[in-house]
Amino acid sequence: MAQMRKELLEVTHIIIILSNVIGVESFGHIKRNCRVKLSKANVACESEDNKELKWEQCFTTKLVEGQTIKSKLPTQAIFNHVDNEDEWIIDSDCSHHVTENDSLLLELHQHNGERVIAATDNSTNPVAKEKVVEISSSNMKPVKLNDVFHVPGLKENLVSVSQLTSSEKHVLFGPNDVKILDNLDSIIVDIMFTGEKRGPLFVMSVGETYVKKTSQTDKASIWHAQLGHLGYQLLHQISLKKLVEGIPSLQNVREDVICQGYQFSKSRRLPFQKASNRQSTMFELVHIDLMGPTKTPSYCGFRYAMVLVDDFSRYCWVKFLKEKSEALSKFVDFKDAVEKEFGKQIKCLRSDNGGEFMSNGFVQFCNDHGIQRQMTCLDTLQQNCVSE
Missing domain, CATH: 2.40.70 (Cathepsin D, subunit A; domain 1)
Structure with a gap:
Protein backbone atom coordinates (compact mmCIF):
# COMPACT_ATOMS: atom_id res chain seq x y z
CA MET A 1 0.00 0.00 0.00
CA GLU A 25 -5.12 36.03 -20.75
CA SER A 26 -3.70 36.22 -17.25
CA PHE A 27 -2.31 34.09 -14.43
CA GLY A 28 -3.37 32.86 -11.00
CA HIS A 29 -4.55 35.58 -8.60
CA ILE A 30 -7.40 36.56 -6.32
CA LYS A 31 -10.27 38.59 -7.72
CA ARG A 32 -9.38 41.95 -6.21
CA ASN A 33 -5.89 41.73 -7.77
CA CYS A 34 -7.12 40.72 -11.24
CA ARG A 35 -4.96 42.42 -13.86
CA VAL A 36 -7.89 42.38 -16.31
CA LYS A 37 -9.78 44.69 -13.97
CA LEU A 38 -6.74 46.84 -13.19
CA SER A 39 -6.01 47.38 -16.88
CA LYS A 40 -9.54 48.85 -17.25
CA ALA A 41 -9.28 51.09 -14.18
CA ASN A 42 -9.58 54.24 -16.31
CA VAL A 43 -12.88 53.07 -17.89
CA ALA A 44 -15.83 54.87 -16.32
CA CYS A 45 -18.43 52.21 -17.00
CA GLU A 46 -18.47 48.71 -18.36
CA SER A 47 -21.29 46.22 -18.68
CA GLU A 48 -21.50 43.62 -15.91
CA ASP A 49 -21.73 40.78 -18.44
CA ASN A 50 -18.51 41.85 -20.11
CA LYS A 51 -16.74 42.02 -16.73
CA GLU A 52 -17.76 38.48 -15.86
CA LEU A 53 -16.70 37.27 -19.29
CA LYS A 54 -13.23 38.75 -18.78
CA TRP A 55 -13.00 37.19 -15.33
CA GLU A 56 -13.93 33.74 -16.64
CA GLN A 57 -11.00 33.92 -19.03
CA CYS A 58 -8.67 33.57 -16.04
CA VAL A 203 17.94 23.34 -15.82
CA MET A 204 18.57 25.06 -12.50
CA SER A 205 22.26 25.67 -11.80
CA VAL A 206 23.36 26.02 -8.18
CA GLY A 207 27.12 26.17 -8.76
CA GLU A 208 27.35 29.96 -8.98
CA THR A 209 25.06 30.41 -5.99
CA TYR A 210 27.13 28.01 -3.91
CA VAL A 211 30.40 29.74 -4.81
CA LYS A 212 28.94 33.12 -4.02
CA LYS A 213 27.64 31.92 -0.68
CA THR A 214 30.88 30.29 0.39
CA SER A 215 33.02 33.18 -0.78
CA GLN A 216 31.15 35.53 1.55
CA THR A 217 31.84 33.57 4.71
CA ASP A 218 34.55 34.88 7.01
CA LYS A 219 34.78 31.85 9.27
CA ALA A 220 38.36 30.69 9.43
CA SER A 221 37.37 27.09 10.14
CA ILE A 222 35.44 26.84 6.85
CA TRP A 223 38.29 28.26 4.79
CA HIS A 224 40.70 25.99 6.64
CA ALA A 225 38.69 22.96 5.49
CA GLN A 226 38.16 24.25 1.93
CA LEU A 227 41.89 24.80 1.45
CA GLY A 228 42.76 21.24 2.36
CA HIS A 229 43.24 21.78 6.11
CA LEU A 230 45.76 24.53 5.60
CA GLY A 231 47.55 25.62 8.77
CA TYR A 232 45.84 28.48 10.59
CA GLN A 233 49.07 30.47 10.78
CA LEU A 234 49.53 30.37 7.00
CA LEU A 235 45.80 30.97 6.46
CA HIS A 236 46.01 34.10 8.59
CA GLN A 237 48.94 35.40 6.50
CA ILE A 238 47.07 34.72 3.24
CA SER A 239 44.04 36.62 4.50
CA LEU A 240 46.05 39.48 6.01
CA LYS A 241 48.22 40.09 2.94
CA LYS A 242 45.45 39.21 0.44
CA LEU A 243 47.64 36.70 -1.34
CA VAL A 244 44.70 34.76 -2.80
CA GLU A 245 41.87 36.47 -4.66
CA GLY A 246 38.44 35.64 -3.25
CA ILE A 247 39.46 34.94 0.34
CA PRO A 248 37.93 37.65 2.55
CA SER A 249 39.55 39.25 5.55
CA LEU A 250 39.29 36.65 8.29
CA GLN A 251 38.67 37.85 11.81
CA ASN A 252 39.83 36.30 15.09
CA VAL A 253 42.06 33.63 13.56
CA ARG A 254 43.69 31.63 16.35
CA GLU A 255 47.05 30.39 15.13
CA ASP A 256 47.43 27.95 18.02
CA VAL A 257 44.39 25.85 17.03
CA ILE A 258 45.17 22.26 16.03
CA CYS A 259 42.71 20.66 13.61
CA GLN A 260 41.11 17.44 14.84
CA GLY A 261 41.46 15.82 11.41
CA TYR A 262 45.14 16.78 11.37
CA GLN A 263 45.67 15.07 14.72
CA PHE A 264 44.00 11.92 13.48
CA SER A 265 45.92 11.78 10.18
CA LYS A 266 49.27 12.37 11.88
CA SER A 267 48.72 9.81 14.62
CA ARG A 268 50.88 6.70 14.59
CA ARG A 269 50.16 3.21 15.82
CA LEU A 270 52.22 1.97 18.73
CA PRO A 271 55.03 -0.41 17.74
CA PHE A 272 54.60 -4.16 18.10
CA GLN A 273 56.82 -5.76 20.69
CA LYS A 274 59.14 -8.50 19.51
CA ALA A 275 57.86 -11.93 20.50
CA SER A 276 59.88 -13.38 23.36
CA ASN A 277 58.39 -16.88 23.48
CA ARG A 278 59.51 -19.64 21.15
CA GLN A 279 58.47 -23.27 20.80
CA SER A 280 60.64 -25.96 22.44
CA THR A 281 60.38 -28.67 19.76
CA MET A 282 60.04 -28.85 16.01
CA PHE A 283 56.63 -28.57 14.31
CA GLU A 284 54.80 -27.49 17.47
CA LEU A 285 54.02 -24.34 15.49
CA VAL A 286 54.36 -23.78 11.74
CA HIS A 287 54.00 -20.33 10.16
CA ILE A 288 52.51 -20.27 6.66
CA ASP A 289 51.92 -17.50 4.12
CA LEU A 290 51.25 -17.19 0.40
CA MET A 291 52.88 -14.67 -1.92
CA GLY A 292 51.65 -13.68 -5.38
CA PRO A 293 50.60 -13.48 -8.09
CA THR A 294 53.84 -12.27 -9.61
CA LYS A 295 53.71 -10.02 -12.65
CA THR A 296 55.92 -12.40 -14.64
CA PRO A 297 55.42 -16.17 -14.27
CA SER A 298 58.38 -18.50 -13.87
CA TYR A 299 59.74 -20.69 -16.67
CA CYS A 300 57.42 -23.49 -15.52
CA GLY A 301 54.42 -21.18 -15.21
CA PHE A 302 54.42 -20.67 -11.43
CA ARG A 303 53.07 -17.35 -10.16
CA TYR A 304 52.61 -18.05 -6.44
CA ALA A 305 54.99 -19.12 -3.66
CA MET A 306 53.89 -20.64 -0.34
CA VAL A 307 56.34 -20.23 2.55
CA LEU A 308 56.30 -22.56 5.59
CA VAL A 309 58.56 -21.81 8.58
CA ASP A 310 59.10 -23.96 11.66
CA ASP A 311 58.91 -21.77 14.76
CA PHE A 312 61.57 -23.69 16.72
CA SER A 313 64.30 -24.23 14.14
CA ARG A 314 63.32 -21.39 11.76
CA TYR A 315 63.85 -23.88 8.96
CA CYS A 316 62.00 -22.74 5.85
CA TRP A 317 60.26 -24.59 3.01
CA VAL A 318 59.03 -22.94 -0.20
CA LYS A 319 56.35 -24.46 -2.42
CA PHE A 320 55.58 -23.02 -5.85
CA LEU A 321 52.00 -22.84 -7.16
CA LYS A 322 50.37 -21.96 -10.44
CA GLU A 323 47.02 -21.17 -8.82
CA LYS A 324 45.93 -20.27 -5.31
CA SER A 325 43.64 -23.28 -5.27
CA GLU A 326 46.72 -25.53 -5.06
CA ALA A 327 47.46 -24.35 -1.49
CA LEU A 328 45.74 -27.32 0.18
CA SER A 329 47.46 -29.96 -1.97
CA LYS A 330 50.88 -28.37 -1.39
CA PHE A 331 50.30 -28.30 2.37
CA VAL A 332 49.27 -31.96 2.35
CA ASP A 333 52.51 -32.83 0.52
CA PHE A 334 54.50 -30.82 3.06
CA LYS A 335 52.80 -32.52 6.02
CA ASP A 336 53.42 -36.01 4.66
CA ALA A 337 57.07 -35.21 3.88
CA VAL A 338 58.02 -33.79 7.30
CA GLU A 339 56.22 -36.55 9.19
CA LYS A 340 58.14 -39.25 7.31
CA GLU A 341 61.45 -37.41 7.42
CA PHE A 342 61.42 -36.14 11.01
CA GLY A 343 58.83 -38.42 12.64
CA LYS A 344 56.99 -35.42 14.11
CA GLN A 345 53.37 -34.33 13.83
CA ILE A 346 52.37 -30.74 12.99
CA LYS A 347 50.49 -29.52 16.05
CA CYS A 348 49.57 -25.91 15.20
CA LEU A 349 49.42 -23.81 12.02
CA ARG A 350 49.48 -19.99 12.07
CA SER A 351 48.26 -18.07 9.00
CA ASP A 352 46.39 -14.96 7.97
CA ASN A 353 42.73 -14.94 6.93
CA GLY A 354 43.39 -15.48 3.23
CA GLY A 355 40.76 -17.39 1.32
CA GLU A 356 43.23 -20.14 0.40
CA PHE A 357 43.68 -20.93 4.12
CA MET A 358 40.03 -20.43 5.13
CA SER A 359 38.42 -22.64 2.48
CA ASN A 360 36.17 -25.48 3.61
CA GLY A 361 38.61 -28.09 2.34
CA PHE A 362 41.59 -26.61 4.19
CA VAL A 363 39.66 -26.22 7.46
CA GLN A 364 38.25 -29.74 7.23
CA PHE A 365 41.70 -31.24 6.60
CA CYS A 366 43.16 -29.56 9.70
CA ASN A 367 40.22 -30.71 11.81
CA ASP A 368 40.54 -34.30 10.60
CA HIS A 369 44.28 -34.43 11.47
CA GLY A 370 44.11 -32.59 14.79
CA ILE A 371 46.00 -29.49 13.63
CA GLN A 372 45.15 -26.40 15.65
CA ARG A 373 44.62 -23.13 13.78
CA GLN A 374 45.85 -19.66 14.72
CA MET A 375 44.60 -16.79 12.54
CA THR A 376 45.93 -13.25 12.75
CA CYS A 377 43.72 -10.21 13.24
CA LEU A 378 42.63 -8.36 10.11
CA ASP A 379 45.22 -5.92 8.72
CA THR A 380 47.76 -7.00 11.34
CA LEU A 381 50.63 -8.55 9.41
CA GLN A 382 52.94 -8.22 12.39
CA GLN A 383 51.25 -11.16 14.12
CA ASN A 384 52.50 -13.43 11.34
CA CYS A 385 55.86 -11.70 10.93
CA VAL A 386 57.91 -14.92 10.80
CA SER A 387 56.47 -16.03 7.48
CA GLU A 388 55.76 -12.52 6.24
Whole structure:
Protein backbone atom coordinates (compact mmCIF):
# COMPACT_ATOMS: atom_id res chain seq x y z
CA MET A 1 0.00 0.00 0.00
CA ALA A 2 2.92 2.32 0.84
CA GLN A 3 4.45 1.71 -2.60
CA MET A 4 1.12 2.44 -4.29
CA ARG A 5 0.79 5.71 -2.33
CA LYS A 6 4.32 6.72 -3.35
CA GLU A 7 3.62 6.05 -7.04
CA LEU A 8 0.33 7.92 -6.76
CA LEU A 9 1.99 11.02 -5.34
CA GLU A 10 4.57 10.98 -8.12
CA VAL A 11 1.87 10.75 -10.78
CA THR A 12 -0.53 13.33 -9.35
CA HIS A 13 2.37 15.73 -8.97
CA ILE A 14 2.94 16.03 -12.73
CA ILE A 15 -0.22 14.77 -14.50
CA ILE A 16 -2.72 17.58 -14.87
CA ILE A 17 -5.87 17.25 -16.95
CA LEU A 18 -6.86 20.09 -19.22
CA SER A 19 -10.53 19.89 -20.30
CA ASN A 20 -11.02 20.91 -23.92
CA VAL A 21 -9.04 24.14 -23.55
CA ILE A 22 -5.61 25.61 -23.45
CA GLY A 23 -5.65 29.41 -23.37
CA VAL A 24 -5.64 32.31 -20.94
CA GLU A 25 -5.12 36.03 -20.75
CA SER A 26 -3.70 36.22 -17.25
CA PHE A 27 -2.31 34.09 -14.43
CA GLY A 28 -3.37 32.86 -11.00
CA HIS A 29 -4.55 35.58 -8.60
CA ILE A 30 -7.40 36.56 -6.32
CA LYS A 31 -10.27 38.59 -7.72
CA ARG A 32 -9.38 41.95 -6.21
CA ASN A 33 -5.89 41.73 -7.77
CA CYS A 34 -7.12 40.72 -11.24
CA ARG A 35 -4.96 42.42 -13.86
CA VAL A 36 -7.89 42.38 -16.31
CA LYS A 37 -9.78 44.69 -13.97
CA LEU A 38 -6.74 46.84 -13.19
CA SER A 39 -6.01 47.38 -16.88
CA LYS A 40 -9.54 48.85 -17.25
CA ALA A 41 -9.28 51.09 -14.18
CA ASN A 42 -9.58 54.24 -16.31
CA VAL A 43 -12.88 53.07 -17.89
CA ALA A 44 -15.83 54.87 -16.32
CA CYS A 45 -18.43 52.21 -17.00
CA GLU A 46 -18.47 48.71 -18.36
CA SER A 47 -21.29 46.22 -18.68
CA GLU A 48 -21.50 43.62 -15.91
CA ASP A 49 -21.73 40.78 -18.44
CA ASN A 50 -18.51 41.85 -20.11
CA LYS A 51 -16.74 42.02 -16.73
CA GLU A 52 -17.76 38.48 -15.86
CA LEU A 53 -16.70 37.27 -19.29
CA LYS A 54 -13.23 38.75 -18.78
CA TRP A 55 -13.00 37.19 -15.33
CA GLU A 56 -13.93 33.74 -16.64
CA GLN A 57 -11.00 33.92 -19.03
CA CYS A 58 -8.67 33.57 -16.04
CA PHE A 59 -9.46 29.88 -16.02
CA THR A 60 -8.33 27.09 -13.74
CA THR A 61 -7.82 23.50 -14.82
CA LYS A 62 -8.88 20.51 -12.73
CA LEU A 63 -6.73 17.93 -10.98
CA VAL A 64 -7.70 14.27 -10.86
CA GLU A 65 -8.28 13.38 -7.20
CA GLY A 66 -5.95 10.68 -5.93
CA GLN A 67 -8.55 9.38 -3.43
CA THR A 68 -10.75 8.06 -6.21
CA ILE A 69 -8.01 5.79 -7.53
CA LYS A 70 -7.92 2.31 -6.03
CA SER A 71 -6.15 0.37 -8.74
CA LYS A 72 -2.79 -1.32 -8.16
CA LEU A 73 -1.52 0.67 -11.14
CA PRO A 74 -1.96 4.32 -10.19
CA THR A 75 -0.74 5.69 -13.53
CA GLN A 76 -3.17 3.63 -15.57
CA ALA A 77 -5.97 4.43 -13.13
CA ILE A 78 -5.46 8.15 -13.65
CA PHE A 79 -5.47 7.70 -17.41
CA ASN A 80 -8.84 5.97 -17.10
CA HIS A 81 -10.29 9.31 -15.92
CA VAL A 82 -9.13 11.06 -19.08
CA ASP A 83 -11.29 11.43 -22.17
CA ASN A 84 -8.81 10.67 -24.93
CA GLU A 85 -10.82 12.59 -27.54
CA ASP A 86 -11.47 15.87 -25.71
CA GLU A 87 -8.83 16.09 -22.99
CA TRP A 88 -5.10 16.66 -23.12
CA ILE A 89 -2.45 15.93 -20.51
CA ILE A 90 0.13 18.64 -19.91
CA ASP A 91 3.36 16.70 -19.63
CA SER A 92 6.61 18.35 -18.54
CA ASP A 93 8.56 15.24 -19.55
CA CYS A 94 7.21 14.97 -23.10
CA SER A 95 9.40 16.38 -25.89
CA HIS A 96 6.63 16.77 -28.52
CA HIS A 97 2.88 17.23 -28.71
CA VAL A 98 1.37 13.83 -29.55
CA THR A 99 -2.13 12.51 -30.14
CA GLU A 100 -3.80 9.37 -31.38
CA ASN A 101 -7.04 11.06 -32.48
CA ASP A 102 -6.82 11.66 -36.24
CA SER A 103 -9.99 13.76 -36.30
CA LEU A 104 -8.37 16.67 -34.43
CA LEU A 105 -5.84 17.46 -37.13
CA LEU A 106 -5.65 20.55 -39.27
CA GLU A 107 -3.22 21.16 -42.14
CA LEU A 108 -2.32 17.47 -42.16
CA HIS A 109 0.82 16.26 -43.93
CA GLN A 110 2.77 13.02 -43.84
CA HIS A 111 5.72 12.73 -41.46
CA ASN A 112 9.10 12.68 -43.18
CA GLY A 113 11.54 10.47 -41.35
CA GLU A 114 11.57 7.40 -39.18
CA ARG A 115 10.93 8.90 -35.77
CA VAL A 116 9.32 6.85 -33.05
CA ILE A 117 7.81 7.83 -29.71
CA ALA A 118 9.30 5.97 -26.74
CA ALA A 119 6.92 5.39 -23.83
CA THR A 120 7.79 4.88 -20.16
CA ASP A 121 7.29 1.12 -20.53
CA ASN A 122 10.08 1.06 -23.18
CA SER A 123 7.57 0.46 -25.97
CA THR A 124 7.91 2.44 -29.21
CA ASN A 125 5.25 3.81 -31.56
CA PRO A 126 6.08 5.17 -35.03
CA VAL A 127 5.06 8.70 -35.99
CA ALA A 128 2.64 8.53 -38.91
CA LYS A 129 1.74 12.17 -39.58
CA GLU A 130 2.41 15.74 -38.48
CA LYS A 131 -0.31 18.27 -38.08
CA VAL A 132 -1.62 21.42 -36.41
CA VAL A 133 -4.22 21.19 -33.65
CA GLU A 134 -6.29 24.12 -32.43
CA ILE A 135 -7.99 23.58 -29.11
CA SER A 136 -10.45 26.02 -27.68
CA SER A 137 -13.43 26.34 -25.39
CA SER A 138 -16.10 28.85 -24.57
CA ASN A 139 -14.82 32.07 -23.01
CA MET A 140 -11.25 31.03 -23.73
CA LYS A 141 -8.69 32.05 -26.28
CA PRO A 142 -7.91 29.20 -28.67
CA VAL A 143 -4.40 27.81 -28.59
CA LYS A 144 -2.72 26.53 -31.71
CA LEU A 145 -0.36 23.59 -31.26
CA ASN A 146 2.14 23.27 -34.10
CA ASP A 147 4.12 20.18 -35.07
CA VAL A 148 1.79 17.73 -33.35
CA PHE A 149 2.76 14.11 -33.98
CA HIS A 150 -0.01 11.68 -34.87
CA VAL A 151 0.96 8.37 -33.27
CA PRO A 152 -1.47 5.48 -33.87
CA GLY A 153 -1.82 3.29 -30.82
CA LEU A 154 -1.16 6.05 -28.30
CA LYS A 155 -3.70 6.08 -25.48
CA GLU A 156 -3.51 9.73 -24.40
CA ASN A 157 -3.20 13.19 -25.91
CA LEU A 158 -0.06 14.88 -24.56
CA VAL A 159 0.88 18.56 -24.59
CA SER A 160 4.61 19.20 -24.33
CA VAL A 161 5.60 21.96 -21.93
CA SER A 162 8.87 22.34 -23.81
CA GLN A 163 7.12 23.02 -27.13
CA LEU A 164 4.65 25.40 -25.50
CA THR A 165 7.43 27.55 -24.10
CA SER A 166 9.23 27.44 -27.45
CA SER A 167 6.19 29.14 -29.01
CA GLU A 168 6.49 32.18 -26.70
CA LYS A 169 3.98 30.80 -24.17
CA HIS A 170 4.46 30.61 -20.41
CA VAL A 171 3.31 27.61 -18.37
CA LEU A 172 2.54 28.25 -14.71
CA PHE A 173 2.10 25.23 -12.44
CA GLY A 174 0.34 25.68 -9.11
CA PRO A 175 -0.57 23.38 -6.22
CA ASN A 176 -3.88 22.33 -7.83
CA ASP A 177 -3.90 23.75 -11.35
CA VAL A 178 -1.87 24.83 -14.35
CA LYS A 179 -2.17 27.92 -16.53
CA ILE A 180 -0.88 28.74 -20.00
CA LEU A 181 -0.04 32.41 -20.34
CA ASP A 182 0.44 34.60 -23.39
CA ASN A 183 1.75 38.15 -23.84
CA LEU A 184 3.18 38.11 -20.34
CA ASP A 185 5.43 41.04 -19.53
CA SER A 186 6.16 40.30 -15.87
CA ILE A 187 4.91 38.39 -12.87
CA ILE A 188 4.58 40.51 -9.73
CA VAL A 189 5.58 37.87 -7.22
CA ASP A 190 8.68 36.92 -5.24
CA ILE A 191 10.74 34.86 -7.68
CA MET A 192 12.57 32.23 -5.63
CA PHE A 193 14.66 30.67 -8.39
CA THR A 194 15.04 30.91 -12.15
CA GLY A 195 16.34 28.14 -14.39
CA GLU A 196 17.36 28.23 -18.03
CA LYS A 197 16.27 26.13 -20.98
CA ARG A 198 18.86 23.87 -22.62
CA GLY A 199 17.37 22.01 -25.53
CA PRO A 200 14.14 20.35 -24.37
CA LEU A 201 15.20 20.50 -20.69
CA PHE A 202 14.84 23.17 -18.02
CA VAL A 203 17.94 23.34 -15.82
CA MET A 204 18.57 25.06 -12.50
CA SER A 205 22.26 25.67 -11.80
CA VAL A 206 23.36 26.02 -8.18
CA GLY A 207 27.12 26.17 -8.76
CA GLU A 208 27.35 29.96 -8.98
CA THR A 209 25.06 30.41 -5.99
CA TYR A 210 27.13 28.01 -3.91
CA VAL A 211 30.40 29.74 -4.81
CA LYS A 212 28.94 33.12 -4.02
CA LYS A 213 27.64 31.92 -0.68
CA THR A 214 30.88 30.29 0.39
CA SER A 215 33.02 33.18 -0.78
CA GLN A 216 31.15 35.53 1.55
CA THR A 217 31.84 33.57 4.71
CA ASP A 218 34.55 34.88 7.01
CA LYS A 219 34.78 31.85 9.27
CA ALA A 220 38.36 30.69 9.43
CA SER A 221 37.37 27.09 10.14
CA ILE A 222 35.44 26.84 6.85
CA TRP A 223 38.29 28.26 4.79
CA HIS A 224 40.70 25.99 6.64
CA ALA A 225 38.69 22.96 5.49
CA GLN A 226 38.16 24.25 1.93
CA LEU A 227 41.89 24.80 1.45
CA GLY A 228 42.76 21.24 2.36
CA HIS A 229 43.24 21.78 6.11
CA LEU A 230 45.76 24.53 5.60
CA GLY A 231 47.55 25.62 8.77
CA TYR A 232 45.84 28.48 10.59
CA GLN A 233 49.07 30.47 10.78
CA LEU A 234 49.53 30.37 7.00
CA LEU A 235 45.80 30.97 6.46
CA HIS A 236 46.01 34.10 8.59
CA GLN A 237 48.94 35.40 6.50
CA ILE A 238 47.07 34.72 3.24
CA SER A 239 44.04 36.62 4.50
CA LEU A 240 46.05 39.48 6.01
CA LYS A 241 48.22 40.09 2.94
CA LYS A 242 45.45 39.21 0.44
CA LEU A 243 47.64 36.70 -1.34
CA VAL A 244 44.70 34.76 -2.80
CA GLU A 245 41.87 36.47 -4.66
CA GLY A 246 38.44 35.64 -3.25
CA ILE A 247 39.46 34.94 0.34
CA PRO A 248 37.93 37.65 2.55
CA SER A 249 39.55 39.25 5.55
CA LEU A 250 39.29 36.65 8.29
CA GLN A 251 38.67 37.85 11.81
CA ASN A 252 39.83 36.30 15.09
CA VAL A 253 42.06 33.63 13.56
CA ARG A 254 43.69 31.63 16.35
CA GLU A 255 47.05 30.39 15.13
CA ASP A 256 47.43 27.95 18.02
CA VAL A 257 44.39 25.85 17.03
CA ILE A 258 45.17 22.26 16.03
CA CYS A 259 42.71 20.66 13.61
CA GLN A 260 41.11 17.44 14.84
CA GLY A 261 41.46 15.82 11.41
CA TYR A 262 45.14 16.78 11.37
CA GLN A 263 45.67 15.07 14.72
CA PHE A 264 44.00 11.92 13.48
CA SER A 265 45.92 11.78 10.18
CA LYS A 266 49.27 12.37 11.88
CA SER A 267 48.72 9.81 14.62
CA ARG A 268 50.88 6.70 14.59
CA ARG A 269 50.16 3.21 15.82
CA LEU A 270 52.22 1.97 18.73
CA PRO A 271 55.03 -0.41 17.74
CA PHE A 272 54.60 -4.16 18.10
CA GLN A 273 56.82 -5.76 20.69
CA LYS A 274 59.14 -8.50 19.51
CA ALA A 275 57.86 -11.93 20.50
CA SER A 276 59.88 -13.38 23.36
CA ASN A 277 58.39 -16.88 23.48
CA ARG A 278 59.51 -19.64 21.15
CA GLN A 279 58.47 -23.27 20.80
CA SER A 280 60.64 -25.96 22.44
CA THR A 281 60.38 -28.67 19.76
CA MET A 282 60.04 -28.85 16.01
CA PHE A 283 56.63 -28.57 14.31
CA GLU A 284 54.80 -27.49 17.47
CA LEU A 285 54.02 -24.34 15.49
CA VAL A 286 54.36 -23.78 11.74
CA HIS A 287 54.00 -20.33 10.16
CA ILE A 288 52.51 -20.27 6.66
CA ASP A 289 51.92 -17.50 4.12
CA LEU A 290 51.25 -17.19 0.40
CA MET A 291 52.88 -14.67 -1.92
CA GLY A 292 51.65 -13.68 -5.38
CA PRO A 293 50.60 -13.48 -8.09
CA THR A 294 53.84 -12.27 -9.61
CA LYS A 295 53.71 -10.02 -12.65
CA THR A 296 55.92 -12.40 -14.64
CA PRO A 297 55.42 -16.17 -14.27
CA SER A 298 58.38 -18.50 -13.87
CA TYR A 299 59.74 -20.69 -16.67
CA CYS A 300 57.42 -23.49 -15.52
CA GLY A 301 54.42 -21.18 -15.21
CA PHE A 302 54.42 -20.67 -11.43
CA ARG A 303 53.07 -17.35 -10.16
CA TYR A 304 52.61 -18.05 -6.44
CA ALA A 305 54.99 -19.12 -3.66
CA MET A 306 53.89 -20.64 -0.34
CA VAL A 307 56.34 -20.23 2.55
CA LEU A 308 56.30 -22.56 5.59
CA VAL A 309 58.56 -21.81 8.58
CA ASP A 310 59.10 -23.96 11.66
CA ASP A 311 58.91 -21.77 14.76
CA PHE A 312 61.57 -23.69 16.72
CA SER A 313 64.30 -24.23 14.14
CA ARG A 314 63.32 -21.39 11.76
CA TYR A 315 63.85 -23.88 8.96
CA CYS A 316 62.00 -22.74 5.85
CA TRP A 317 60.26 -24.59 3.01
CA VAL A 318 59.03 -22.94 -0.20
CA LYS A 319 56.35 -24.46 -2.42
CA PHE A 320 55.58 -23.02 -5.85
CA LEU A 321 52.00 -22.84 -7.16
CA LYS A 322 50.37 -21.96 -10.44
CA GLU A 323 47.02 -21.17 -8.82
CA LYS A 324 45.93 -20.27 -5.31
CA SER A 325 43.64 -23.28 -5.27
CA GLU A 326 46.72 -25.53 -5.06
CA ALA A 327 47.46 -24.35 -1.49
CA LEU A 328 45.74 -27.32 0.18
CA SER A 329 47.46 -29.96 -1.97
CA LYS A 330 50.88 -28.37 -1.39
CA PHE A 331 50.30 -28.30 2.37
CA VAL A 332 49.27 -31.96 2.35
CA ASP A 333 52.51 -32.83 0.52
CA PHE A 334 54.50 -30.82 3.06
CA LYS A 335 52.80 -32.52 6.02
CA ASP A 336 53.42 -36.01 4.66
CA ALA A 337 57.07 -35.21 3.88
CA VAL A 338 58.02 -33.79 7.30
CA GLU A 339 56.22 -36.55 9.19
CA LYS A 340 58.14 -39.25 7.31
CA GLU A 341 61.45 -37.41 7.42
CA PHE A 342 61.42 -36.14 11.01
CA GLY A 343 58.83 -38.42 12.64
CA LYS A 344 56.99 -35.42 14.11
CA GLN A 345 53.37 -34.33 13.83
CA ILE A 346 52.37 -30.74 12.99
CA LYS A 347 50.49 -29.52 16.05
CA CYS A 348 49.57 -25.91 15.20
CA LEU A 349 49.42 -23.81 12.02
CA ARG A 350 49.48 -19.99 12.07
CA SER A 351 48.26 -18.07 9.00
CA ASP A 352 46.39 -14.96 7.97
CA ASN A 353 42.73 -14.94 6.93
CA GLY A 354 43.39 -15.48 3.23
CA GLY A 355 40.76 -17.39 1.32
CA GLU A 356 43.23 -20.14 0.40
CA PHE A 357 43.68 -20.93 4.12
CA MET A 358 40.03 -20.43 5.13
CA SER A 359 38.42 -22.64 2.48
CA ASN A 360 36.17 -25.48 3.61
CA GLY A 361 38.61 -28.09 2.34
CA PHE A 362 41.59 -26.61 4.19
CA VAL A 363 39.66 -26.22 7.46
CA GLN A 364 38.25 -29.74 7.23
CA PHE A 365 41.70 -31.24 6.60
CA CYS A 366 43.16 -29.56 9.70
CA ASN A 367 40.22 -30.71 11.81
CA ASP A 368 40.54 -34.30 10.60
CA HIS A 369 44.28 -34.43 11.47
CA GLY A 370 44.11 -32.59 14.79
CA ILE A 371 46.00 -29.49 13.63
CA GLN A 372 45.15 -26.40 15.65
CA ARG A 373 44.62 -23.13 13.78
CA GLN A 374 45.85 -19.66 14.72
CA MET A 375 44.60 -16.79 12.54
CA THR A 376 45.93 -13.25 12.75
CA CYS A 377 43.72 -10.21 13.24
CA LEU A 378 42.63 -8.36 10.11
CA ASP A 379 45.22 -5.92 8.72
CA THR A 380 47.76 -7.00 11.34
CA LEU A 381 50.63 -8.55 9.41
CA GLN A 382 52.94 -8.22 12.39
CA GLN A 383 51.25 -11.16 14.12
CA ASN A 384 52.50 -13.43 11.34
CA CYS A 385 55.86 -11.70 10.93
CA VAL A 386 57.91 -14.92 10.80
CA SER A 387 56.47 -16.03 7.48
CA GLU A 388 55.76 -12.52 6.24
